[in-house]
Amino acid sequence: MAANPPGQAFPNKARVAILAELEKERRRLIQTQSINTPGASISLSRPSLKEFRDNAEQQHIAAQQKAALQHAHAHSSGFFITQDSSFGNLILPVLPRLEPES
Numbered sequence: 001m002a003a004n005p006p007g008q009a010f011p012n013k014a015r016v017a018i019l020a021e022l023e024k025e026r027r028r029l030i031q032t033q034s035i036n037t038p039g040a041s042i043s044l045s046r047p048s049l050k051e052f053r054d055n056a057e058q059q060h061i062a063a064q065q066k067a068a069l070q071h072a073h074a075h076s077s078g079f080f081i082t083q084d085s086s087f088g089n090l091i092l093p094v095l096p097r098l099e100p101e102s
Contacts, residue, residue: 065090 065082068090072080080091 061090 069080069082072078072091079094079096081094082090083092085092
């Protein structure tokens, strides 16, 4: 095999210098990240899209519950409460307990 021509040696040296510089930068970034506190990332400082959607959905459900409760009280002689239901009901009727007649 032929030896590298003199012009070929310079790109190899440049490549080694660039790789060494990249390695230094990588180590510096890793060290900087390890110094930072574990819970102080940018994703925690701003609410995520999922958290934003969940909050908006909760506010929407609360508004629906309030509207349903006002409607039920205005158009019914019964009494209703707001409560989370596994069946998706926004309001639940409250039935009074009647004392047994003696």
